[in-house]
Amino acid sequence: MQEFYKKALYVFILIVLADALLAIMLVDRSYLSQPLLPAQQGGDERAVRWRFGFTSSPWDARAIHVDQSARDQLRFDLNLPADGADPIVSADLLAVDGKGKPALADLSKYGTVSFVAKCSPANSMMFIASIYDEHLSQPGNYLTYPPALTYFSCNEQGVPVSLDLTRLTIPQWWFDTVHRDLSRQDYVLDRVERLVFGATGQSPRGVPAHVEISWITLHGRDYRYLAWLTGLVVAGWIAFGVWFFRAHARALLASVDTQLKKDLPLVAYRQLTLEPYRDKEKAAVLKFIATNYTNTELDLEGVVAATGTNRTKVNDVLKSELGMTFTSYLNKLRLTEAARLLTEKTGTTVAEIAFSVGYANVSYFNKLFKEEYGCTPKAFRTLAAQQEPPPDPHQQTAAP
Known part of the structure; x- marks a missing residue:
């Protein structure tokens, strides 16, 4: 049995190590990270890519300029008027397919978006995910x-x-504009057509501003x-x-078989002690124990x-x-x-057998x-019933 337990320990350690390696690999794979810039070229035409765009009020077309030559970051200049109503001005990442046509990106498996925002002068900006709604949205009318x-x-x-994509809010003015029930605040980022980096009412006014958004990356699980x-x-x-219990049963069966075979000479020896012995004192001791060991x-x-x-x-x-x-000898004879x-x-x-061999306490x-x-x-x-019965020790005779 010692060999079996040693083997089982090796298998146990091997499984633990395999599980640890598997956990490291799969847990690492479960963390999703998708950089949006630079946009990937070639490959599957159905894959969503992102191109630069901008949005501005018609009367403020010169309020923003997006650097279209940049590839790994979104760079744009703002020139918001010093007075008047807050303009709608933003630099956009537009989802397109491999042919450059508008597409819908499924971002539902991502929980956060991270980036580095550099502004001169300091700025307060908004991030928007424009979600296509098949019941309300009109293509191109954001x-x-x-x-x-x-x-x-x-x-x-x-x-x-780092922005939590699961805790974005849809402003009330939008519900008022499209006459939608204000209670329907839930959203799913499975059809995103545009990501917006826009100016707010607290953005610098009347002075030129420069903004750089880099390392834009989506994260999820x-x-x-x-x-x-x-x-x-x-x-x-x-x-x-399953292997342990089956192998343990086989090992235990082999152990019992070995133990029975090892005990047969002892049982036979017990019978020999009933025969005449040269040393009468020694013979008396062995004979008495061999004939009275069942006495409790x-x-x-x-x-x-x-x-x-x-x-x-x-x-x-x-x-x-x-x-x-x-x-030890008394217990050996009884067992x-x-x-x-x-x-x-x-x-x-079992209780009857215990009493018959000299044990008053079954436990x-x-x-x-x-x-x-x-x-x-x-x-x-x-276990003994599963193997061939050993030869009856009472039928063995002493060697001459």
């Missing part, structure tokens, strides 16, 4: 697109910004990888459990009193003949006989039996 927005600030040194991880880990441990009250003092031999002599006899102490009875008398209860008998054979008496009986 006032009919639900604008999920939030705000951020920037300065001359550059500010790292793909929980399918975690589901795969959970499934693989559970499947692995279930397989280990048998102890060393009883052997001494019955054979007229002192304690030292009894221990010397058992030590020289069997290499055991009195208690060996109990093992034989368990295999041969299937209709007899104590079960404890000793498990220490000797590695399983309970009931399990031993089941």
